Amino acid sequence: MRTKDFSSISKSTVLIFSMLGISLILLLFIIFSKPLPTYEKSEIFSLGTYVRIYIAGGKVSSKSLLKIAEKEIERLYAKYSSNIPSSVVYQLNEKREIECDEESLFLFQAAVNVSKITGDSFDPTLRPVLMLWGFDDVNSNKRVPSSYEIEQVLPFVSYKFIDIDSKNRKIKLLKEGVTVDLGGISKGFIVDRVIDRIKEIDPKATGFIDAGGDIGIIGPKFGNRPWQIGIRDPFSSDPAKLIDTLYIYSGAVATSGNYERYFIQNGTLYHHIIDPKTGYPAGNCRSCTVVSDKVMTADAYATGLFVLGIDNPALEYFTKFGVQAYLIDNTGKTAETSGFEYFRNKVK
């Protein structure tokens, strides 16, 4: 009788243990293999840099969204690159006055606005100076121009020579010799437009577009997590060495740094961020990272605030324009706006 009892208990124990075990395995399986959106990636050379696109579609396939994004980038690059003859910018430089669409008017107006707000530390008419230095294109010959050469072209550098007539949809260059290059703002603008386009087609799409370190977020990682964005250590030649990490759910991040595009002549380093007021590489900054709603804003202000330098007493003022900035100077000293810290917190 006793033996029988024991054997029946042991039989049910086996059963219970097996059931528990199987449920445990199933539970673990469910927890750890929760189907997450699959990200498709694409890498293209465009916008004068190396562009990485990561997309997971909500209702449209990730691959189709990638194709749309690539095409849209190429289309907009051809529309705004100053080196492509059919572009709005090339046409303006050639014809001096053009009629254009709302989108172009908006971009030109945005460029002029940033110039005004930053006290001409960002300027879309800097092209003649950039050409002297060879910073207008990645393949241009780099050299240090003479001070005479710079003096000769500086009178043609001012956003004030761009006349925008939004009523008649016309843009005019007011002075002979003035040329426009939207390079400092169009890259960000194009990324914004592409993200808008993707969201129109698939509002639930997530991912990001990284155009040479200027980053626009399509949607949070897997729909609910922040993207972890490292700020490159500007004192290291290793591009993967980081100085800080940000957690971003939406919006944009861009950095201007003098450690990537530069050349050395007679022991002096000359970088590509030129101060429009002097015609020479800008002061004491080494890196300026800006977080904003739009990549266009982040991109343009990263350049403008870089030029204004680390001792800019009005840094906080720029938060009025939806900009949070973090600057590092050549000695490693840092400055930042009051809201920048927010992006360092993983849990918001």
Add this chain to the structure above:
Amino acid sequence: MAERAKKYDIFIVAVILLFAVIMIFLNLIIPQKGITGVKVTVDGVLAVSTTQEGLYPIEKDGKYLLTVEFYQGKVRVKESTCDNQICVRTGWISNTGQTIVCLPYKIVVEPIGGTKTDGVDIITW
């Protein structure tokens, strides 16, 4: 005899469960480190894809552009004929997810295999 068989059953079930749980956790905890090869593309066209250590000169239309070196789970651009030398200054990389990019020649050097270990999703620079 029957009782012993049942005890033996419990033992087997327990071992299998333990094994399953250990395997699940091992898979999660132990990341695969190191890269096993390298892929080089020139303007989107695959030029080299290899798991063999060595030096790989990269050419386009018969013109020599740069040399990629893959050695002991790391990869670098050893030398380049380009102007800005950013690719050479990048030095060795050993994480999946990292890339070496030469903008003037539109060359991308990408590690193959391994697990991404630099921690972040994107880098701003």
